Amino acid sequence: MAIPHRIRGVLSPVLTPFNSDYSISEPRFVAHCRTLVDLDVGLAVFGTNSEANSLSVPEKRRLLDVLIDAGIPPARMMPGTGCCSISDSIELTRHAVGAGCAGVLMLPPFYYKGVGDEGLYRNFATIIEAVADPRLQVYLYHIPPVSQVGISYALIERLLKDFPGTVAGIKDSSGDWNNTLGMLEQFQPHGFDVFAGSEPFLLQTMRHGGAGCITATGNVNAAAIAHLHASWQAEDADSQQAALNAVRAAFQRLPMIPAMKAAIALQQDDPEWAVLRPPLVELTPDQARQLKEDLAALRFTPNAAVGAV
Amino acid sequence: MAIPHRIRGVLSPVLTPFNSDYSISEPRFVAHCRTLVDLDVGLAVFGTNSEANSLSVPEKRRLLDVLIDAGIPPARMMPGTGCCSISDSIELTRHAVGAGCAGVLMLPPFYYKGVGDEGLYRNFATIIEAVADPRLQVYLYHIPPVSQVGISYALIERLLKDFPGTVAGIKDSSGDWNNTLGMLEQFQPHGFDVFAGSEPFLLQTMRHGGAGCITATGNVNAAAIAHLHASWQAEDADSQQAALNAVRAAFQRLPMIPAMKAAIALQQDDPEWAVLRPPLVELTPDQARQLKEDLAALRFTPNAAVGAV
Numbered sequence: 001m002a003i004p005h006r007i008r009g010v011l012s013p014v015l016t017p018f019n020s021d022y023s024i025s026e027p028r029f030v031a032h033c034r035t036l037v038d039l040d041v042g043l044a045v046f047g048t049n050s051e052a053n054s055l056s057v058p059e060k061r062r063l064l065d066v067l068i069d070a071g072i073p074p075a076r077m078m079p080g081t082g083c084c085s086i087s088d089s090i091e092l093t094r095h096a097v098g099a100g101c102a103g104v105l106m107l108p109p110f111y112y113k114g115v116g117d118e119g120l121y122r123n124f125a126t127i128i129e130a131v132a133d134p135r136l137q138v139y140l141y142h143i144p145p146v147s148q149v150g151i152s153y154a155l156i157e158r159l160l161k162d163f164p165g166t167v168a169g170i171k172d173s174s175g176d177w178n179n180t181l182g183m184l185e186q187f188q189p190h191g192f193d194v195f196a197g198s199e200p201f202l203l204q205t206m207r208h209g210g211a212g213c214i215t216a217t218g219n220v221n222a223a224a225i226a227h228l229h230a231s232w233q234a235e236d237a238d239s240q241q242a243a244l245n246a247v248r249a250a251f252q253r254l255p256m257i258p259a260m261k262a263a264i265a266l267q268q269d270d271p272e273w274a275v276l277r278p279p280l281v282e283l284t285p286d287q288a289r290q291l292k293e294d295l296a297a298l299r300f301t302p303n304a305a306v307g308a309v
Numbered sequence: 310m311a312i313p314h315r316i317r318g319v320l321s322p323v324l325t326p327f328n329s330d331y332s333i334s335e336p337r338f339v340a341h342c343r344t345l346v347d348l349d350v351g352l353a354v355f356g357t358n359s360e361a362n363s364l365s366v367p368e369k370r371r372l373l374d375v376l377i378d379a380g381i382p383p384a385r386m387m388p389g390t391g392c393c394s395i396s397d398s399i400e401l402t403r404h405a406v407g408a409g410c411a412g413v414l415m416l417p418p419f420y421y422k423g424v425g426d427e428g429l430y431r432n433f434a435t436i437i438e439a440v441a442d443p444r445l446q447v448y449l450y451h452i453p454p455v456s457q458v459g460i461s462y463a464l465i466e467r468l469l470k471d472f473p474g475t476v477a478g479i480k481d482s483s484g485d486w487n488n489t490l491g492m493l494e495q496f497q498p499h500g501f502d503v504f505a506g507s508e509p510f511l512l513q514t515m516r517h518g519g520a521g522c523i524t525a526t527g528n529v530n531a532a533a534i535a536h537l538h539a540s541w542q543a544e545d546a547d548s549q550q551a552a553l554n555a556v557r558a559a560f561q562r563l564p565m566i567p568a569m570k571a572a573i574a575l576q577q578d579d580p581e582w583a584v585l586r587p588p589l590v591e592l593t594p595d596q597a598r599q600l601k602e603d604l605a606a607l608r609f610t611p612n613a614a615v616g617a618v
Contacts, residue, residue, distance in 0.1 A: 109363065120588050279432050
C-alpha cells in the first residue's frame with residue numbers, strides 16, 4: 001500500500017561541506033543540494049553521512065532555513081531530527097515540520113546502550129505528542145552498526161498502532177537484507193514505507209513493494225540511482241543494479257564519507273570540499289590515489305547525467 | 310606529582326531530577342548538589358549518570374547558571390562538556406570556564422565508531438584552541454562500555470605534550486584496573502590526575518598516587534566514599550573499602566541510574582525523584598522491592614553522615 005503524497009524514491013543523506021576552519025560552507029551546501037534535487041534525489045539532510053551528529057542544533061536549524069530561503073522545495077526534504085536528547089529532537093522536529101518538510105528521519109537516542117523498547121517507545125511517543133502536528137511524518141532510522149541502538153519489529157508495531165498516519169516508514173541501514181525483507185512483508189502492506197539503507201538493495205526493495213532507498217552514494221551517483229528507481233521494471237534493471245554496485249564498491253572499500261567528499265573535491269577542483277569535522281579525517285594520500293584510479297577505471301564522474309561518461 | 314589548586318578527591322556525576330513531564334526539576338537538583346558538596350563530594354554534573362546526553366546544550370548551560378546563582382562554589386564543579394558536535398563542546402566548555410568551574414570532563418565524540426586517534430586528537434585540540442583560556446583544565450573521559458569510543462595512551466601522550474597545564478587528567482571508567490594502573494604509572498607522575506571511574510577502585514588508586522574517584526554511587530553514598538578518600542592511609546581503610554563495595558553491589562545488580570533515583574525517592578518520600586528521561590526507564594516494581602530489601606539488609610540510608618545508621 002502506498003499513501004498518496006508521501007515522499008518516495010531515492011534520497012541521499014546530504015554531505016555537509018566545511019571550510020578548513022570547520023565552519024559550515026553554506027554556499028557549497030546549497031549548490032550540492034540543488035544538484036541532487038535536479039537529478040531527482042531527495043534530501044535526507046542531517047544523516048549519518050552528513051556528519052549530522054557533528055553539527056549543533058542551531059547549525060542544523062540554520063542550514064534548513066538556508067535551503068528553504070534558496071528556494072529548494074521542502075517537499076523534497078527529510079531532515080534527520082533524532083538526537084540523544086529528547087529536547088533537541090523535539091526542537092528540530094518542530095522546526096522541520098514548520099518548514100514544510102516531507103518528513104523527518106529519526107535516530108533513536110544512541111548514548112545509552114542496551115536500552116529496552118519501552119524507553120525507545122517513550123522517546124518517539126513523547127516527541128510526536130510534543131510536536132502535535134498532523135503534518136508530521138516520522139521515518140525511523142535503524143542503523144545498529146553505528147548507533148548500536150536499533151529499532152525492533154515490536155517497537156515499529158507498537159508505534160504504528162498508536163500513531164497511525166504519523167509513523168510513516170523506516171530507513172533500514174542494518175545491512176541485513178533479511179531484516180529489510182521482513183519489514184517489507186510485515187509493515188509495508190500497512191502503508192509503512194520501507195527504504196533500503198543503501199542502493200545495493202534498491203532493486204530487491206522495489207520488487208518487494210518498498211518505497212526506495214536513502215543512500216550515501218546518492219551524493220555522488222545520484223542520476224544513475226534515481227534512474228534505476230524510475231525504471232526498476234525495465235529489462236535492463238539488473239544490469240543497472242550491477243553498475244550501481246560497482247561504483248558503490250569503489251567508495252565502500254575506503255572510509256565512505258571522506259571518499260565521497262574527496263571525489264567531489266576532485267571533480268570540482270575544490271580541495272576544501274574534502275574537509276571533515278573531527279572525529280572524522282580526510283583520506284590519506286594513498287587512499288585518495290586509489291579512489292582516483294578506481295573511479296577512472298569505472299569512467300565515473302560524480303553526478304554526471306545518466307548516459308554521460 | 311600533584312599540581313596545587315587542582316580539584317581532587319571524590320566527585321559524583323550528579324543525578325538530574327526530572328518532573329513527571331520530563332522537564333528538569335531545578336529545586337531538587339540544587340538541593341541534591343548542596344547535599345553532596347556538604348558531604349565533601351564534588352560535582353561532576355552532566356556525566357553519564359546525570360543523563361547528560363538526554364539534556365540539550367541550553368538546558369545544561371542553564372543548570373550550571375542555576376547552581377552558581379544558588380551559591381554553590383564552581384571550584385567544586387567539573388561539568389561534562391564533551392559532545393558529539395565540536396560546536397556544542399566548545400560552547401559548553403567556554404561557558405564552564407567562564408563560570409569558574411574547576412575543570413571540565415570531556416567525552417570523545419561518540420556517534421561514529423572505529424574513529425582513529427588523529428580525529429580524536431583534532432577534536433580535543435580544536436576545542437582547547439577555540440576556548441583559548443589559561444584557566445581551562447580538561448579531564449578526559451574514558452568509558453568505552455558506553456561511548457564505544459575510548460581514549461588511548463597514545464592520545465593522552467600527544468595531548469599532554471601539546472597542551473601541558475591544560476590537559477589535566479582522566480576519569481577511567483573502563484572497569485579494567487590494569488588500564489587505570491597503567492595510566493597511574495605512566496601519566497600521574499607528570500601531573501596528569503587519574504580518577505578511578507568508580508569507588509571499588511578508590512583505595513587502590515590512592516595507594517598508587519591517584520587523585521581520587523568520580524563515581525555514580527557518590528550520589529547516594531557520598532559521606533562514606535569521601536571519608537575513605539580522606540582517610541585512605543588509616544588502619545581501617547580496607548574494611549571501609551569493603552563496606553563501600555557492598556553498597557555499590559546492591560545498586561549495581563540493578564540498572565544503576567534508576568536504582569539510585571529510586572533510593573533517593575524512597576528516602577525523601579518523593580516518588581517524582583524516580584523519573585528518568587527516555588530512553589531510560591524507572592525500576593520495575595520487583596526491582597524496586599529488591600533494592601529496598603538489599604538496602605535495608607545493609608542498614609543503608611542515602612547520604613547519611615558517616616557513622617549514622
